[in-house]
Amino acid sequence: xxxxxxSGVGGLKALIQALxxxxxxxxxxxxxxxxxxxxxxxxxYNMSPSWSRYLVVSEERTITSANIIPYEQSPKNDIxxxxxxxxxxxFLNNSALEYDFYVDANGANILNLVTTTDTSAFxxxxxxxxxxxxTSTDIxxxxxxxxxxxxxxxxxxxxxxxxxxxxxxxxxxGYINSQLEQIDIRxxxxxxxxxxxxxxxxxxx
Numbered sequence: 001x002x003x004x005x006x007s008g009v010g011g012l013k014a015l016i017q018a019l020x021x022x023x024x025x026x027x028x029x030x031x032x033x034x035x036x037x038x039x040x041x042x043x044x045y046n047m048s049p050s051w052s053r054y055l056v057v058s059e060e061r062t063i064t065s066a067n068i069i070p071y072e073q074s075p076k077n078d079i080x081x082x083x084x085x086x087x088x089x090x091f092l093n094n095s096a097l098e099y100d101f102y103v104d105a106n107g108a109n110i111l112n113l114v115t116t117t118d119t120s121a122f123x124x125x126x127x128x129x130x131x132x133x134x135t136s137t138d139i140x141x142x143x144x145x146x147x148x149x150x151x152x153x154x155x156x157x158x159x160x161x162x163x164x165x166x167x168x169x170x171x172x173x174g175y176i177n178s179q180l181e182q183i184d185i186r187x188x189x190x191x192x193x194x195x196x197x198x199x200x201x202x203x204x205x
Contacts, residue, residue, distance in 0.1 A: 001141030006132055012037065012139050015148040019168070020155065030134070032158065036151035038131050043150075044143045044176055045129045049083050050183045053140055054129070058090040058122040063110065069123060070107040080128035082108045089122050096122070146176040 005011040016033060017023065025033060045051065056077060061069045071079045082103055090096040099121060100111040110121065132139060139147070149172035156165035 003137060004139040004141055004144050006136040006139055007134055012144060012148055016152050019148060019152045033151055033155060034132070034134065036154040037147050040147050040150040041132060041143060042129060044146055047176065048180060048183050049081065049126060050187055054080070054126045056127060057124050058086060060120050061123045062120050063118060067110045067113050068107045069110070069121060078128040079125045081126040082123065083126065084124040085110065086122045087114060087118065142179045146172050149175065
């Protein structure tokens, strides 16, 4: 979906102001609203591994001498979440050996590396989520209405209006559920997040 602005006409902050019935927020409220938006954006980001704008499929990444794939590799995107790692490019015509791994502060530690001469692997991952600012122009369209109603719900809670906050929370959940349902439909038709097991090893088909 199309990116939206945080500020300006038609922006996210303008919609939250409209929901609150005000033409502007105080400086302190502006800071709080932006904090609410970033907190809720993080929640939305974590609701699915398959948001299309953040998903990168089977990208070649360097393996260090310690069998680790770092989060950062210039000039590629920083990795926010490792999803799957294969020895060769996956999701093409041929099967690809899938690696087991665990994640720590350094990156993804590969457990079943076939040979120590392998210097790269193919990673399916989510790009890192960046914090939004007052000048952001990349608010995800699929998050837009969820962020507006959820941030407004947080604003109402801050003001002690818990009943109204609950109503806004339910509206927000309806918007994000609609987007998650679309992801579920797409996921039923592909194997990016589905693992196939054989008695020999796990493969991507």
